[in-house]
Amino acid sequence: MNERSERTVQNGDAALSVKNLWKIFGRGADRIVGTPDAELSRAELKEKSGCVVGVRDVSFEVAPGEVFVVMGLSGSGKSTLVRCLTRLIEPTSGEIVVDGHDVVSASEAELRELRRTHASMVFQHFGLLPHRQVIDNVAYGLEVRGVGKKERRAKAEEIVGLVGLSGYERSYPDQLSGGMQQRVGLARALASDPSLLLFDEPFSALDPLIRRDMQNEVIRLHRELGKTMVFITHDLQEALKLGDRILIMRDGAVVQIGTPDEVVGAPADDYVKDFTSEVPRSHVLTLKWVMRDPRPGDSTDGPVMSSDTVVRRAAQAALASEHPVRVVDDGQLVGIVDDDAILRVVVAEEEVSA
């Protein structure tokens, strides 16, 4: 486990905890985990047994209220992973605990209960019911739970307002734009008031501008409702924008788990480095990543900032001052940032984008 996650998740109070999760597709898949075959690469295993590894020995924990982003290219197993969390795809082995409920060993009825009340999901292609009005789509989760018509419609009405769709309650999904349809999908997930929201590439099918709106919408909802979120995406910008922490997957396995600045500042390997090479680093990196240890002769007149200030925000003040920035955490001087260090981040970025 990453040191960072130990900081955010205290023992036992995780909203979601996944341990050694495996998903292997194909005949006889359940006999592979734990044998030497499991160590084979995807291609080799496919060759040998005809089975395909979707998720390989994944473990992580998500703290209550955290936005946890899983990111990877297509085929990396991220969508399989999120479906395993509520067993829309049956995991091959491992342990999943949501709100203290063991998902893997749950019976059919317990699983339904979990899906109805604890975890909701938003899908890439919306998955709305075309024959129902927006209001009844939103109320669907309550309906299958057995909530009376009046009550569930009232609740749905409220949620429709929350996602900014007031006035469209009586519309049918095909009368709405893609962005609005996904708002319906979001409302449907929120209606049953789950503690955990799962997003499977929810904005990939949308135009860039609408996507940005929807991302901001998610940020707003997260601020207002404080739900725990697991967010799947293949878009690094999106991951960095939304995620408290990011899990990077490749070929079904975890490559790195870390905060945005950790992923950009200290990529675990060349794959992640390659991935993050085009990110505007000044937007992500904090002073922690550019500061040097203080030396006795340093000026003490420079502006004071904390180590988690993003470089871009620090840049103007730092460059305006003739003295280097003093990085202070908890009243303790932890480092110094020269103009050079800031310029190196900003200029390197210009070169990349040029």
Added chain:
Amino acid sequence: MTATIAPPRPQAGAEPPPPSEPRSLPRWAWALVVIGVWIVVWALTKGTDTLEIPVRVHTEVQQQLTDFRDSVLASRDTNPLIQFTYSLGGWFTDVVDWAQRMISIPDFPRPVPQIGWLGVTAIATWIGLAVAGWRIALLVGASFVSFGLFGYWSDSMDLLIVTFVAVVFSVLIGMPLAVWLGTSRRPWVVSMINTLLDIFQTMPTFVYLLPIVLFFGIGASAAVVCTLIYALPPIIRVAGHGIRNVSPTTIEATDAAGQTSFQRLRKVQLPMARKTIVVGLNQTIMAALSMATIAAYVDGPGLGKPVLSALFKNDVGGAFVPGMLIVVMAVMLDRTTTAASEASERAARGQVDLRLRRIVLAVTAVGALVAVWASRTYISLAEFPETSWGPTLAGWVDDFTEWFTDTFRGATDWFKNLISDYLLNPLQSLIAESPWYVTATAILLLAFVFGRARALLPTVICLAGLRYFGLWHDSMITLTMTLVGTLLVMILAVVFGVWMARRASVDLMLRPVLDAGQTIPPFVYLIPMLALFGPTRFTAIVAGVVYAAPVAIKLVADGVRGVSPTTLEASRSTGATTWQEITKVQLPMSRSSLVLAANQGLLYVLAMAVIGGMVGAGALGYDVVLGFSRSEEWGKGAAAGISIVLIGIMVDRICRAAAHDEAVTHDATRRPRWRAALGG
């Protein structure tokens, strides 16, 4: 297909690799070789060992079949299976009988049915209004009045009753199977049901009749049972397909909301598949209507009866009027179900003022009830007054037919003789007048040439079966008619199909005509052809061509249109002419549709060649008809029925084997286009 398998990229500077296969003759050249040898052998051996048997003679196998029938009939009181089928049949008869006494025949001691024509028309019109709106209500009302005006009120009601009863049971039996087909996660269930449905759809309608008569007797019970069996496959296949094809994303999304599997079915799968289910229902109704008319052969009540007896007498005018009413009924049922589905869509979307609708329906319901009361009270409103419309129209048709045939005798005879002299007769002579072992060998070789090894086994079995049941000569004549008919169908299909695919305006114009053509029961096609060509085998062939053409044309048109526009654009950019574009790109790339069209054409023409048995087509169709009418010929009729099935299976298997590169599979993703085009 071989073009898609890319050879390994040659090394720079290396010699180009030699062709991987030794050059061999193309399939058509081999076929010509086989046919050439066949013709030579035929010239030497013609007329020997043709296995022709006189009309009233039967072979031992056929006699055994008759004996089997007799033993089944004799065991009627002891055999539990027969007792079961007879009591089931009796129950169907009771249901039909009750309905008949309600609306079609006098319910003793009343001199008239319980509800007279005015009441029935009013109720039907009201139902049309309720399910599909006022336009359909007008259509329904006018149709019902026309049934009476032309003097076929009770026959029309009987046909409706048989159709309706069969459809109700088809839906009761078919929907659970469709749900099973649509929701089963076991691949073997899907492939098993699909295979069964394929077999049923390969069987010409006629073939159901004889065994059904054995187990259910003749009359209303046999009519309901054979109609039920024939109408069952569309609803299972189409509805099952619709349920299976509900968007998996939506299923997953709603599963994630924690629904039970019953909630999934009721709230997601069935509503989302509703449109397709209604299409299946529509096809089931049309199939039921078409079979219910053919059930006249087993003394089933309905409009088929007057058509049949007139056809037997070559009375074109007499067949025309009830035939026309069958078409009226087909159009009425087709339009009503289609419009009903559209109307329910609108209602579900809240585009209908419910309050107004309720008021209108309540008021009109009162009107309908008054009409029912009146029709029970006044005799003239109960029994449709006699009119001279029917006989008058029949007379006009006869006059017109006479004038037409007199005037165009030259043209029709020229066409008939052209096809007969240059295609039909030589081919029939070759196929039927060669010694049976020569023909069998030739068919086998051709099957191998076209279908390779996978066509061999079914062909051998079918040929052996044809030989065993002792109607070899008749079978070969029927096969010849089928092949000639199919050739004509394919010419039509390619010409019109390509035309439709290339010009949207042509498509727009022809498609409704073709759709309408598909709703008409096959029986009806015989009437105008009989007028044109008289009672000959040619009549049956042309009727078969007309019957099969809509399906084949639509299949070819859809196939050609399915050719990727990018490929077309690429070919155009190299400067291909229109002709080159059609022959080198569009037709080769839609080969699977062409094969499928030929396959369907064969089966449709075969079905018609059999139905046409009694208007001069002779051969197997006549044997079957004889089997119905003469007790001692039952075995021969049954043998003829089995032979028809064997021919159908044989040509079907050879076609499929020939096309197996782009195999017609049970792959659900490939099914919809051609199934939709088939209308089944």
